[in-house]
Amino acid sequence: xxxxxxxxxxxxxxxxxxxxxxxxxxxxxxxxxxxxxxxxxxxxxxxxxxxxxxxxxxxxxxxxxxxxxxxxxxxxxxxxxxxxxxxxxxxxxxxxxxxxxxxxxxxxxxxxxxxxxxxxxxxxxxxxxxxxxxxxxxxxxxxxxxxxxxxxxxxxxxxxxxxxxxxxxxxxxxxxxxxxxxxxxxxxxxxxxxx
Numbered sequence: 001x002x003x004x005x006x007x008x009x010x011x012x013x014x015x016x017x018x019x020x021x022x023x024x025x026x027x028x029x030x031x032x033x034x035x036x037x038x039x040x041x042x043x044x045x046x047x048x049x050x051x052x053x054x055x056x057x058x059x060x061x062x063x064x065x066x067x068x069x070x071x072x073x074x075x076x077x078x079x080x081x082x083x084x085x086x087x088x089x090x091x092x093x094x095x096x097x098x099x100x101x102x103x104x105x106x107x108x109x110x111x112x113x114x115x116x117x118x119x120x121x122x123x124x125x126x127x128x129x130x131x132x133x134x135x136x137x138x139x140x141x142x143x144x145x146x147x148x149x150x151x152x153x154x155x156x157x158x159x160x161x162x163x164x165x166x167x168x169x170x171x172x173x174x175x176x177x178x179x180x181x182x183x184x185x186x187x188x189x190x191x192x193x194x195x
Contacts, residue, residue, distance in 0.1 A: 008087050016080040017109065020073055023048050024110055025142070027069035034141040039134045048072075077102035077109075090189070100186045104179060111175050117143050118164050 026044040028034075034041060052068055059068040078098045085093055117139050124136050150163040150170075 005087050005089070009084050012080065012083055012087070016076065016083075019047075020076050020080070020106070021109060021113060023052075023069055023073045023076065024106070024113060026052075027066055027073070028113075028142045029138060030066045030069070031064070032142055032145050033064075034138055038138050040138045051076075073106055074099060074102050077105050081105065085189075097187070101183075101188050104182050104186060104188065107182075108175070108179050111171055111179065114143065114146060115168075115171055115175070118147070118167060122164060 022044055026048050029041055029044065036042075036045075048069070051072055052066075055072050056068040059071045061067055078095070078101075081098050081101055082093065085091065121136065121139055121143060124131060124133075147163060147167060150166045151161070154163045154166055156163070
């Protein structure tokens with residue numbers, strides 16, 4: 001029975017994290033005012049609208065920030081964490097504790113999105129330079145505001161851009177030290193909802 005529980009946790013965690021990632025990427029795309037007419041942006045809207053549109057009636061956006069997307073991500077992550085805890089046989093947890101855990105898990109997921117996004121753009125710059133792929137264009141628009149401060153610190157040396165090294169150092173500090181310290185302080189169960 002424990003094997004079935006582990007399989008169920010794996011499937012629920014994978015599918016839930018995938019959908020939450022779509023919500024976070026949509027939020028980031030809206031935050032940086034990415035091209036709405038990009039086919040990938042339209043797909044993000046199509047897949048996330050069924051849950052976001054009803055929530056927007058309750059949670060309005062302000063100052064160009066889609067607070068409904070943030071609330072949706074927190075609610076979905078909270079539900080995902082509680083589902084995993086129930087399947088693991090750990091029972092029901094305090095909703096406020098779960099919300100704190102969900103926020104930490106979302107920060108970890110966001111760091112992962114940025115990490116893999118930069119890796120993908122670096123590889124694409126080597127193998128598909130000048131590509132007009134819509135996914136790469138959207139990724140570039142999302143990552144540029146985060147990478148710009150690092151480019152100011154370490155400007156490109158001709159064709160060589162070393163700013164991702166600084167970015168990865170900062171991201172490593174966040175992922176390896178800051179987020180685990182937050183998870184530990186919040187009493188998160190190791191391996192539950194922390195990516």
